[in-house]
Amino acid sequence: MTTSNNPLQPPADAAPPRRHPDAPPPGELLGPHYDQCFACGGGQPHGLHLAARAGEGVSVTAEFTVTEAHQGAPGLAHGGVLAAALDETLGSLNWLLHTTSVTGRLETNYLRPVPVGTTLFLDAHVLAVDGRKIYATATGRIGAPDGPVAVRADSLFIEVKVDHFIENGRPEEVQAVLADPDMMRRARAFEVNP
Numbered sequence: 001m002t003t004s005n006n007p008l009q010p011p012a013d014a015a016p017p018r019r020h021p022d023a024p025p026p027g028e029l030l031g032p033h034y035d036q037c038f039a040c041g042g043g044q045p046h047g048l049h050l051a052a053r054a055g056e057g058v059s060v061t062a063e064f065t066v067t068e069a070h071q072g073a074p075g076l077a078h079g080g081v082l083a084a085a086l087d088e089t090l091g092s093l094n095w096l097l098h099t100t101s102v103t104g105r106l107e108t109n110y111l112r113p114v115p116v117g118t119t120l121f122l123d124a125h126v127l128a129v130d131g132r133k134i135y136a137t138a139t140g141r142i143g144a145p146d147g148p149v150a151v152r153a154d155s156l157f158i159e160v161k162v163d164h165f166i167e168n169g170r171p172e173e174v175q176a177v178l179a180d181p182d183m184m185r186r187a188r189a190f191e192v193n194p
């Protein structure tokens with residue numbers, strides 16, 4: 001039952017987050033979920049190359065360094081790029097839950113400009129889960145894990161089946177991924193989340 005009009009606030013009867021028993025241990029690098037992902041993939045020269053690690057509970061940390069390719073205003077990171085970094089960090093929580101989910105809503109809050117050359121230290125954690133709805137929040141800090149807060153986000157992710165990607169993706173890329181047994185084994189493993 002929804003008790004608030006804010007779609008990013010978990011309802012009072014939502015379940016607390018539960019770390020999956022097979023979640024990677026705290027400190028482990030999660031690796032890209034897809035080599036061509038703009039945010040985490042190694043195959044995108046101008047991508048963020050964001051590297052996320054498992055944290056304690058249902059949390060992750062991540063880092064990415066702002067380059068010339070990420071500018072909006074001269075010498076400053078584009079707000080959409082920063083939103084992508086927050087989105088990706090939040091999406092990495094899938095590894096801790098062993099679910100496959102996509103962003104339904106993402107509300108970003110920009111507190112400080114982020115200059116080119118900055119390494120942004122991000123963290124995200126799940127607040128609650130309500131059926132297919134995953135409520136999570138993220139913060140990005142300048143220069144260090146305890147640096148000044150530059151950006152924050154609240155989000156609602158929605159759990160989907162792997163078929164979501166097969167049915168909606170462009171056929172060329174979908175076929176290439178379907179032909180990669182490692183990728184498919186990992187993606188399908190997330191679907192049988194007990």
Ligand SMILES: CCCCCCCC/C=C\CCCCCCCC(=O)SCCNC(=O)CCNC(=O)[C@H](O)C(C)(C)COP(=O)(O)OP(=O)(O)OC[C@H]1O[C@@H](n2cnc3c(N)ncnc32)[C@H](O)[C@@H]1OP(=O)(O)O
Binds near residue numbers: 007094105160175
């Ligand atoms: C080729 C094979 C590949 C396999 C391997 C793939 C591995 C990939 C692994 C992991 C991927 C992680 C990727 C991370 C990247 C970072 C995250 C992104 O950037 S994701 C991209 C941006 N997001 C989208 O493109 C979503 C577009 N939207 C949709 O597709 C649909 O709207 C979707 C799936 C979100 C929901 O559609 P419905 O038909 O399934 O479900 P309904 O019934 O509408 O919603 C279910 C519940 O959620 C609420 N809901 C849905 N959307 C909402 C919204 N925007 N705001 C508030 N509530 C929402 C609804 O009110 C409903 O709630 P009630 O159960 O009735 O209480």
